[in-house]
Amino acid sequence: MDQIESDKVPKIHVPQRGFSNILFDEEANLLRMGDKTSSRNFMNVAHSRKFMQTMLIASKCQELVDRGKTASIRELYYQLKHTIPGYKENTFDDQSESDPLIVDLETTLEVLREELHLKADDKGTLIGNIIIEDSGDYIDCSKLGRSGLSIPSIVEHYKFHEVDADYCLVIETGAMFDRLVEEKYPQKNNCIMVSTKGQAARGCRRLVNRLNREKKIPIIMFTDGDPWGYYIYSVLKAGSMALAHESERLGTPKSKFVGMTMSDVVKYELESVTEKLKDVDAKRISELLHYPWFQDKQWVHELKLMESKGIRIEQQALASKSLEFVAEEYLPEKIEKKQLLP
């Protein structure tokens, strides 16, 4: 507005999001965005379509916030898609045009998309000794049987009331979460449990972040012993490259990792239930070995061990000992003795 009123060409400065503008902040243990920006100029014919689109999105987000509504990024696209009157051109031809501009807005305004009232898909379940206030309802998450609370895509509105938990165990697979629910692990170990069901959704990562920052609950993650599980952990801990601008609010740098490790395979004699690495696994290991946030010597050791043994192991392989082994020995022992990776 200032630009328009002073007769200047409207222009926005958008932080660059390429790999070259992503830094690993070792002290905070978070991926962060650098300060390189690109400018988007209304009078530049190469920029004007994107400029118009960015303004449409910004204006719709403003409307969502004013009206107290939220929308999925797909709904936003459908809300904005129309043919410009008098032209044959569409505002947007495809969602792949609107999605990156949402990220542009987030980084430019330094807000989470949830604060623009936009939401991602939801995924994940929580169970344990915490009372969460959600839209006026007080939900006692220790009284949800074996089902648990479905973690929504937006958790900004959650208020945490009574919490009594020594830590929060974040679990990669739904099946392992089920196992631990069946073994009454949260009750016996006074912890909250969250299942991410694969890569953690934004709502799930934000919830873990808030539990740690606001309620000082230590976070311990439990994944498969393979490069994909380790990467899921690293995203929960340090943030992701695609969302480096939001690491502060989506990453939880104080998280620790309990397993599965390659050292576990040796210690608990699990060789017979490991699987051979596939080519894609091996490739992924060497990628992880190049990421600055995997340079801790314990992680390098685990990754190199995985590479040299040529094996991976799943959480559920612990069932080869006994169904109860993971809940009664493996986890309590490793957590009590602080045999955790950073």
Place this chain on the structure above:
Amino acid sequence: MDQIESDKVPKIHVPQRGFSNILFDEEANLLRMGDKTSSRNFMNVAHSRKFMQTMLIASKCQELVDRGKTASIRELYYQLKHTIPGYKENTFDDQSESDPLIVDLETTLEVLREELHLKADDKGTLIGNIIIEDSGDYIDCSKLGRSGLSIPSIVEHYKFHEVDADYCLVIETGAMFDRLVEEKYPQKNNCIMVSTKGQAARGCRRLVNRLNREKKIPIIMFTDGDPWGYYIYSVLKAGSMALAHESERLGTPKSKFVGMTMSDVVKYELESVTEKLKDVDAKRISELLHYPWFQDKQWVHELKLMESKGIRIEQQALASKSLEFVAEEYLPEKIEKKQLLP
């Protein structure tokens, strides 16, 4: 045992599961298994490995039931995998060996795998005016804020208490479920809502089945307007080919379908937010047109309309009208006027 005690060769008769042994029961509107069986003979060298494996699984399931434990099918595999003493042979080399034998057992014994205490992955969320008793906890699903109950992989233990709902709306996408939660659709329309998040998991299908059979709650499904959405509906309604032996307990033949239909595209003038069919979509349509359970004339009409228009439409495309349109006009109007497909 009888066979062994009378000095006969142990033999099991397992129902065949090929397409040729799957029938569509028009009267019940369910896929069913025919009565062809294969026999598995302990003394036949081509059968003996599978015979041994089937017995191992049966025995482990017996143990699970006796101990009141459940296990995922992956845990079962890990529990049973070992090298046979004195030989170099493994009981199982891969989970692809144990999974089909679990289905063999289910069909032979005519039980659900959940009754063998085996479980599949969980997925899905429920919200609405129902109190569910789960492992001693009374969960009021109308008091779970905007989060909802996470539907577990096994719901056999659920007890339904007070239910006050005119119908249960089953929704394909998590984002549409979120939209309707935000619009307070369950409160305003006195219904329960379930999101399947894609193809419904077994727990979700069983829950819908039980709500309909035990509590007489009408089921209405709402999916994307594409062959994949229609197939998700048909599985919820009539069962799936892979699990034809369990249709009775996983399928809900009285389900109705509210949309999206191709007729909706015309009626609500949604052409500008449709998408072109891809080759895989077109191929899938012609497959559906061949399934006996899609021969109802309204379904044939919709599928042929999709084919001739060459378009598909997503649930979220309704946002092009307004964010509230789906909750305030589309669904209440179609449901009140019973504009539903069988």
